[in-house]
Amino acid sequence: xxxxxxxxxxxxxxxxxxxxxxxxxxxxxxxxxxxxxxxxxxxxxxxxxxxxxxxxxxxxxxxxxxxxxxxxxxxxxxxxxxxxxxxxxxxxxxxxxxxxxxxxxxxxxxxxxxxxxxxxxxxxxxxxxxxxxxxxxxxxxxxxxxxxxxxxxxxxxxxxxxxxxxxxxxxxxxxxxxxxxxxxxxxxxxxxxxxxxxxxxxxxxxxxxxxxxxxxxxxxxxxxxxxxxxxxxxxxxxxxxxxxxxxxxxxxxxxxxxxxxxxxxxxxxxxxxxxxxxxxxxxxxxxxxxxxxxxxxxxxxxxxxxxxxxxxxxxxxxxxxxxxxxxxxxxxxxxxxxxxxxxxxxxxxxxxxxxxxxxxxxxxxxxxxxxxxxxxxxxxxxxxxxxxxxxxxxxxxxxxxxxxxxxxx
Numbered sequence: 001x002x003x004x005x006x007x008x009x010x011x012x013x014x015x016x017x018x019x020x021x022x023x024x025x026x027x028x029x030x031x032x033x034x035x036x037x038x039x040x041x042x043x044x045x046x047x048x049x050x051x052x053x054x055x056x057x058x059x060x061x062x063x064x065x066x067x068x069x070x071x072x073x074x075x076x077x078x079x080x081x082x083x084x085x086x087x088x089x090x091x092x093x094x095x096x097x098x099x100x101x102x103x104x105x106x107x108x109x110x111x112x113x114x115x116x117x118x119x120x121x122x123x124x125x126x127x128x129x130x131x132x133x134x135x136x137x138x139x140x141x142x143x144x145x146x147x148x149x150x151x152x153x154x155x156x157x158x159x160x161x162x163x164x165x166x167x168x169x170x171x172x173x174x175x176x177x178x179x180x181x182x183x184x185x186x187x188x189x190x191x192x193x194x195x196x197x198x199x200x201x202x203x204x205x206x207x208x209x210x211x212x213x214x215x216x217x218x219x220x221x222x223x224x225x226x227x228x229x230x231x232x233x234x235x236x237x238x239x240x241x242x243x244x245x246x247x248x249x250x251x252x253x254x255x256x257x258x259x260x261x262x263x264x265x266x267x268x269x270x271x272x273x274x275x276x277x278x279x280x281x282x283x284x285x286x287x288x289x290x291x292x293x294x295x296x297x298x299x300x301x302x303x304x305x306x307x308x309x310x311x312x313x314x315x316x317x318x319x320x321x322x323x324x325x326x327x328x329x330x331x332x333x334x335x336x337x338x339x340x341x342x343x344x345x346x347x348x349x350x351x352x353x354x355x356x357x358x359x360x361x362x363x364x365x366x367x368x369x370x371x372x373x374x375x376x377x378x379x380x381x382x383x384x385x386x387x388x389x390x391x392x393x394x395x396x397x398x399x400x401x402x403x404x405x406x407x408x409x
Contacts, residue, residue: 003399004163007167010397011166011388014387014388014397015384015387026380026383029377029383030380032373035372036370036371036372039369039370040370042366047118048118051367052361052363052364056350056357057347057350057351057359059346059350060346060361060363060367061367062113063112063113063116063346064342064347065112065375066109066112066113067341067342067345068341068342069112070194071219071220071223071341072105072227073102073187074187074188074190074191074224075187075225075227075228076101076187076224077184078221078224078225078251078254079091079098079099079251080180083095084184088246090246090247090250091246094247096161096162096389096393097228097235097389099157101231102150102154102187103151103154103381103382104381106150107151108374110147111377113126115370126140126141126144140197142196143193146186146190150186156179158389161176162388162392165392165393165398166397168398168399188217191213192213192216194216195212199212204283205280205283206280206348207345207349209269209272211269214261218258218259218261219258219337219341221254222262223334223337223341225251225252226329226330226331227330227334229248229251229252229326229327229330230327230330230331235390239386240390241393245323248326252315252320255315255329255330262308263308266308270284270288273285282352283351283352286352287344288302291351291352291358292358294358294360297344297348297351300343301339303336303339304344305336305340307332307333307335307339308336308337308340311332314326314328314329314332315329315333347361
C-alpha cells in the first residue's frame with residue numbers, strides 16, 4: 001500500500017512538470033474549460049432556454065457530441081485487437097495511449113449527458129444503485145451501465161500496466177488479460193447499445209432503421225483511428241517517447257476498410273429512402289434537400305459527404321502512404337463523421353415532428369461554449385494522463401531508479 005501511495009504521489013508531481021509549451025497548452029485548455037463552466041453555470045441558472053433546443057427538437061449538440069464520442073471511445077479496441085489477439089508487438093507501444101484516450105472520451109460522454117439534463121442534480125437517477133430505473137426494459141439504463149463498465153475496465157487495465165511498468169516487474173496475466181478480452185466485446189457493446197437508443201424509437205422513422213447500428217460501428221472505426229493517428233504523431237514529435245510508423249499505417253488500413261463500409265451503408269440508406277420514397281422519408285428529404293423551404297441542415301450534410309469522399313479517395317490511393325496526405329485524410333474523415341453522426345443524425349430525427357411541424361435547430365453561442373469546454377476538459381485529462389504515462393513508459397519514472405555506473409561503489 002505504501003508503494004502504491006508513493007507511486008500516486010510521484011505521478012502527481014510529474015503531471016505538473018514540463019516545459020513552456022506544456023504549460024502554455026495546459027493553460028489554454030484550462031481557460032477553455034473555465035469558459036465552458038461559466039456558460040454551463042448560466043444554463044444552470046436560466047435553464048435550457050439558453051440553448052437552441054425546443055419542445056419539438058429536444059436533442060441537439062450535446063447528444064450529438066455524446067453519440068459521436070461513444071464511437072471514438074469504442075475505437076480504442078482497434079489497438080487492443082492487433083496487440084492481444086494477433087500478437088502484433090509493435091502495437092503494444094501505443095495500446096496504452098488508446099486506453100487512456102478511451103478513459104478521457106468516456107468522461108466527456110458522461111459530461112455531455114450531464115449538461116443536457118434540465119436538472120443535473122438528479123443525475124443520480126441514471127445510476128443503477130441509486131436511481132429509479134426501468135431496468136432492464138430501458139435502453140438508457142443499459143447505456144449507462146455499459147459506459148461506466150467500459151470506463152472502469154480501461155481504468156483498471158491502463159492503471160495496472162503502468163503501475164507494473166513503474167515497479168519494473170512483468171504484469172501478472174490473470175490480473176489484466178481477462179479484462180482485455182472483456183473490454184473488446186464491451187467496446188462493441190457501448191456503441192451498439194447507444195445505437196439501440198435511437199433504433200428503438202419507432203415513432204422516429206429516420207432512426208428506426210436496421211442499418212443504424214452497423215453504420216455507428218463503421219463510422220466509429222473511421223473517426224477513432226483517425227484521431228489516434230494524429231495524436232500519435234503529436235506524441236512522438238513533442239515528447240521523448242518514439243512511436244514508429246507501423247502502428248500508424250495499421251490504423252490507416254483499418255480506417256480504409258471501415259470508411260469503405262461506412263460509405264456503402266450510406267449509399268444503401270440513400271437508395272432505400274429515395275428510390276421508392278414514402279412519407280417516412282420526409283426527414284431524409286429535409287436533411288439532404290430541404291423540406292418546404294426549410295434547408296438548415298443541407299449545408300451540413302453535404303459538407304460531411306464531401307469531406308468523407310475526399311478522405312476515402314485519399315485513403316484508397318498510394319497518397320495516404322505519405323504522412324502529410326494521411327493527416328489530411330484523417331482530418332477530413334474525422335470532421336465528416338462528426339457532422340454525419342451529429343447534426344446529420346440527431347436533428348433530422350425530430351424534423352418533421354409527429355404532428356408534421358418543421359422546427360429547425362441551430363446551437364446557440366452558450367451551447368457552443370459548453371461543448372467547447374467539455375472538449376477542452378477531455379483534451380486536458382488526456383494530456384495529463386499522457387504526461388504521467390510517458391515517463392513511466394520510457395523508464396525515466398520508476399520505483400527504483402538505476403544508479404549511474406560512475407556512482408556505484
